[in-house]
Amino acid sequence: MARYNDSVCRLCRREGMKLFLKGERCYTDKCAFDRRGYPPGQHGQRRIKFSDYGIQLREKQKVRRIYGVSERQFRNYFAKADRQKGITGANLLILLERRLDNAIYRLGFATSRQEARQLVGGGHFAVNGRTVSIPSYLVKPDDVIEVKEKSKGMQRIKEAVEGMARRGMPQWLALEKDSLKGMVKGWPDRAELTTPPIQEQLIVELYSK
Secondary structure, eight states, rough: OOOSSOOOOOHHHHHTTTOSGGGGGGGGGTTTHHHHOOSTTTTTSOOOOHHHHHHHHHHOOOOHHHHTTHHHHHHHHHHHHHHHSSSSHHHHOOOOOOOOHHHHHHHHHHSSSHHHHHHHHHHEEEEEEEEOOOOOOOOOTOEEEEOOGGGOOOOOHHHHHHHHHOOOOOOOOETTTTTTEEEEEOOOOOOOOOSSOOOHHHHHHHHTO
């Protein structure tokens, strides 16, 4: 599966807001978006007027980039959300939040979702006592997510946990900092997903055409 390998700071600039893709760097004065808050490229500083379709497309691309999923994965998540009861847009965001790499990031074991994806792929985490190396694994209430014993000494995990207070933790998760263990207390709450702001209805409108 193809992955974006260019500077992720360009993605924030392209979407016109901080997507917090670079971990701790996004909170410092080194953040590229703070220094150059306009789209990348030769014509980046020109004012662009988007059509309704363009606005919907940009919203979809923004959410894809926040969670680091491919177009095919995103379409599959949308199809699954559309089949579920309730509001399709909210269902979509809740499914994305339930990804293991996102839960690892939210718990503070990694400074970004990209780093969390690498750590999960490296087999550094267990869910309910079993090693899970699939970043797209969907967690559920009462799941216990923990750093494996052999990985508890990793400096990058320790540093991420120390900086977790800056990012905050959603109410659907709980962390035992000393034992590097997390608990899924319930389902993700759409009302908590406000940074960066997401207008999921635009994505629903895009895929409904």
